[in-house]
Amino acid sequence: MTLVERLREKREDLRPMVRRFKRNKPAVLGLIIAICFLVVAIFAPHLAPYDYRVQDLERRMEVPSSDHPFGTDRFGRDIFSRVIVGTRTSVYIGFTATVMVVLLGAVIGIGAGFFGGSIESVLMRITDIFMSIPSMFLMIVFVAVFGPSLFNTIIVIGLTRWTGIARLARANTMAIRNEDFVEAGLATGASDLRIILRHVLPNIMAPIVVQASLFLGQAILTEAGLSYLGLGAQPPLPSWGNMVSDGQDYLTVAWWQATIPGAAIFFAVLAFNLFGDGVRDALDPKMKR
């Protein structure tokens, strides 16, 4: 079979799922809003009417107007431009952290499920330990180790939130591990790596993709939370979380400063969650109620 044929076959496989997704109106709406956020994130520097760093001390804390649709902050910076650049921060972290979580969780989960024995017990004990420390506290420790920065936010979210995917991957791998075709593969002398890549991975992909799409919104929420605490993106780089934190100090005089970036977080999470739920219902119709 040539590669083209194989890809065509794959597309045939996906067709009923795409159809199910399209019928799910909230999910499609979520996807559309999510794509809008993506576009804003990609073209942020071109879309922002002002430089997000430029201060205009003459025009501090201005109410929203035609010049500054979302008003200005305490340095006279344009909040509209900062929300746009903040979109890039949040969406970028959302996707990269999700990839990190899935990679780490899948490697640990498949490793535990495939090899079993002492490898499994060690890996699962580590998973239990990570699960019994509330993730926000664990993140605080990791931030202390690596220092707060945009890049480290990805690492920190990855290192603390992989446990769910790991348990899922382990359970699914164990089920596949006992299938005849895996036994046959091992009997013919195929290497472990080959069996994992060729047989295990394709068969456990669906639930992992579902979890990953459900995690996107979570990742954006987590990044916003870390930035709010001052442990994520560092000023002057705007992130929705640190903008809310800045705005909270001026709540009585400039309500828009905390309100608008927070609303952006809410709508982004809503969009990605709608999309994630849609992916789950499309890939795994049994889950739908």
Place this chain on the structure above:
Amino acid sequence: MTNYIVRRLLAIIPMLIGISILLFVLMNMAPGGPEMVIIGDLERYSPSLVAHIREQFALDQPIHIRYLRWLGNAARGDFGVSTTQAGGVPVMQMIGNRFGATLQLTGGALLLAVIVGVPLGIISAVHRYKLVDQVATVTAFVGICFPGFWLGIMLILLFSVTLGWTPISGLAPSGMRDVLSARLHYAILPTITLAAVQVGRYTRFTRSSILEVLQTDYIRTARAKGLSERVVLFKHALRNGLISVVTIIGLSLPFLVSGSVMIEMVFAWPGLGRLAVMSIQRRDYAVVMGIQMVIAVAVLMANLIVDLVYAMIDPRISYS
């Protein structure tokens, strides 16, 4: 039963050792290394004092020796002293002063979220696809998408700044902390905020778990033999459906505690989460380490309680 509880308590010990090893190694990797964990900002001290402290705390020893020393002290409830508080306040004392505030906040929020979320899920499942179900489902979904810290700020903006009904932040003025009404007044907004982000989860899980039970054969049998819908629901469906709800509530505890960190920061609530964030910013690692261990113990104990609640509501489960 007693046997089971003792066994579970013993099983917590290796978990705690694992957690403490992980955290100890991490804290030692933090900038400044082991010195920071014990003495804090080195530049503030004279070299001779640093040398003295290094010797006293055996910082020249390899990490496993230092860990064992820490473990020995921790087992006796001694997590060392804060390095940023004047006079070296014991970490345990700082934690003790704030534990109650965190317990009040998370406990209150858990109670509120269960009282609202679980009945809403039941009503939703019983009236599946009706208007009330759709409203509850949408509300639950939207609730999950709120960043807790922003929701808190919006509630402050509405109820404290605009309407002036509730205080903006804090636990209560220092003289009023023993007055129940004052504490409740201050606790309203933080508790509602922390509960709000959980309610949706509980509603969704309760709904799907009750729906699953309602589709089983024994429910059909109960209906077929002419039992009233009320008896079917309360005597047959709820008992079974709520077992998995208890599981979810148990699993959500770490998330609740994570959420409390944010809420404590928003409302300047003097709890452990706020102390942890501020200690990290001050690089007061002994305090951070102590808080993590106390939180881990609390979560593990809460999980044990959840398992015991199982046995109470499900006679099929017996621990012996």
